[in-house]
Amino acid sequence: MTSNLLLRGGTLLRPEPKTTQTADLLIRDGTIAAIGEDMGVEGDVPVYDASGKFISPGWMDMHVHFREPGYEQKETIATGSRAALAGGFTDVACMPNTDPPIHTRDVVEFVRERAEATPVGVHPIACVSKKRAGEEIAEMADLRAGGAVAFSDDGAPVQEAGLMRRALEYSSMLDRPIVNHMEEETLNPSGQMHEGEVSARLGLDGIPAASEDVMIARDIELAALAGGDLHVAHLSTARGVELVRRAKARGLPVTAEVCTHHLTLTDEAVERTGFDTNTKMHPPLRSAADAAALKEGLADGTIDALCTDHAPHASYEKAVEFTQAPFGILGLETAWGLIGRELIEPGILSVEDAVHKLTVAPRRILRLDVPEIVEGTPARLTIFDVSTEWTFTDDDIGSKSQNTPFMGSEMVGRPWAVYSEGQFVECSEAGCVTSDA
Template sequence: MTPDLLIQNGRVLDPVAGTVRTADILIRDGNIASVGTDVAASDVPTYDATGRLVSPGWLDMHVHLREPGFEHKETIATGARAAVKGGFTAVACMPNTEPAIHTRDVVEFVRQRAAETPITVHPIGTVSKERAGRSLAEMGDLAAGGAVAFSDDGAPVYDAGLMRRALEYSATLKRPIINHMENRALNPDGHMHEGSVSARLGIGGIPGLSEDVMVARDIELAAYTGGHLHVAHISTARSVELVRRAKAEGVPVTAEVCTHHLALTDEAVASSDFSTHTKMHPPLRPARDVDALKAGLADGTIDALCTDHAPHAPHEKEVEFTAAPFGIIGLETAWGLIGRELIAPGHLSVEEAVGKLTVAPRRILNLPAPTLDEGAPANLTIFDTDTSWTFSGDDIRSKSRNTPFVGAAMQGKAWAVYTKGTLNICDEA
């Protein structure tokens, strides 16, 4: 524990005000005691943040921690270490576990396990019982137990009537419905994006249309019910345009994008010689879609950045491409890819990028954003945008290792996080 700490000479970034100023932050008993220049405190340990930025702690609102039921892939403890390595002080975890997070006792189990970790974990409950898509889960009870949203992620909510009722409950419970945007009738045998690359490689494709039609349906349902629809891992240009139009019409819809969908295209499947680490859901799309995602982030259509951190054990991924499960890990590479793909090219300022990791995801989940106000609990990420580095296997803290980014160049690095009264050095997680 480091309940008392003086962070010196950092560039303190306030994503709400959009300001950056050089200042010291004094922490007493885990709370911010003062923020200013030349803060004096000889009786506490210090952290020299010269040349680094200090912001409110980052939240990844879309991760898979696999526990309970799939601990061979990841546990809440190992996922928390990966989060710290990546600079996150909090995550929201998806409910496709075994049992699924479809009853209050499972929500409370996750929260109890997470209490033993250095980060905060916000469970997401299911929309339907057992994620089977037949009847609604006890959404009110899940919310009372601490569920911050509802999703059957990994399985779309096909039944429009069920989705309508879920959105009606969303409006009452003030929690978003996060649908897995895919109509699988349009891609029953797909393994990558349907297009020229899949045709050349002879692999069954997943058309962008399968995402677009589900996004369009759910926007109409959200407009009708007034429930909050959140579009998970948006990946197509058409879906971005649908969300943009819906927002302009006042529909309560928000969206997130994964860092890997900003960094790779479907050509990665070919260039990697069918590496299963390039197989994810939704699949990697063509460059025109990647460009649209970046434009959607820049104009505010896409609210939040996330990873869809999806660990799979080596023996599950070390098979032929069409037999492998979808998904990659992402917590450890998130900021390096954001710096490389968004900040360095000028698509987002550092203030905007941090806002999409701090304020936006918490606003979507109706969570209070950490502040830099005196007296507030210290919840901070210390990072930079300048460090160029190469991601290696030694940087992986997840229990699984399924990532296409080993050996990839990164721009910007997370150095430390402070939360729960403790300073954690990212590289020592």
């Protein structure tokens, strides 16, 4: 690992205000020491050719599951951080459905301490309710004091409206959002996949789009009532996009994210793959019309952030009947190649807008500082291209798990390296970065 280096001839992409500049960038001891043209270097500073590549603020995925404590057979904070680096991410926000859940300050601090060994910023999202049981509100002020960046019972929704109202009120005082997993669970107690023609044909219990839409509509009204910031986790339905669009038009403090897999796959994948358990996740793969609406929502700014809902499961856990398999897939390693293929190449998002949704938007929602590309500031960067066509294989996985539906898929655009916390890591070498996995 290298802490001093010169990146020659890269395109510096600053997402806000949007500017690009082709320049050399010199990093010394973790700091951007100089930006200029035809820069000379003294001593044995390694020089990397960054021509044809973009250099942006380090990317952040605001929705991942790193499974530690409690489910280390799926992922640890060390291996999850490897996955992040492999995908070009310098920062993640991790969800609290661990065991114990991130529902006390001790657990928040445990996660942050475990992350100190990696160059990835791992920002814990703490529970809304004690034990994620949806009954008693967690000690949100104490969790915030310990470093929680937001609150969520993700994996499960905050089912009770009264609890959600109070959580929004507290979150408003703490100036941090409530991130709700949008699902009215009584509408799909045994749902396995999106409810529609495909589920009917396959004879699987459905998860109707309405179970998500009902909860989004409820929470928008509660945000209007209580005043706190509401963030819609993993938005997956066309109607949900419209609800968020209207909430924003009303001036309500509502933001939303979308997972890369919901843009690229539909419920038809369950049938086509013959019930591959890597097509099973929450929310489920929806219809083609939903995927199209999500892309529109990204293009018009209704959807603020791109995320992955990286949800590792051990191979033996997924190697079961579809109806028995746990929900969730990997996401960090495939994110950029899918964004390139589905959003940038077809002209739905510019590279600047895509980068904004991976850098500025998530950090603004979570009240984190956006890294700058300015001399004298800490270097926290992602270096990538938008043109490399490549095929995703298991060599590209940094995670401890393998549960992805994108094995063998064509990707467009590749993360090449990250620089974070004094370390330069090539994404393809990310597996070597942490050893105590």
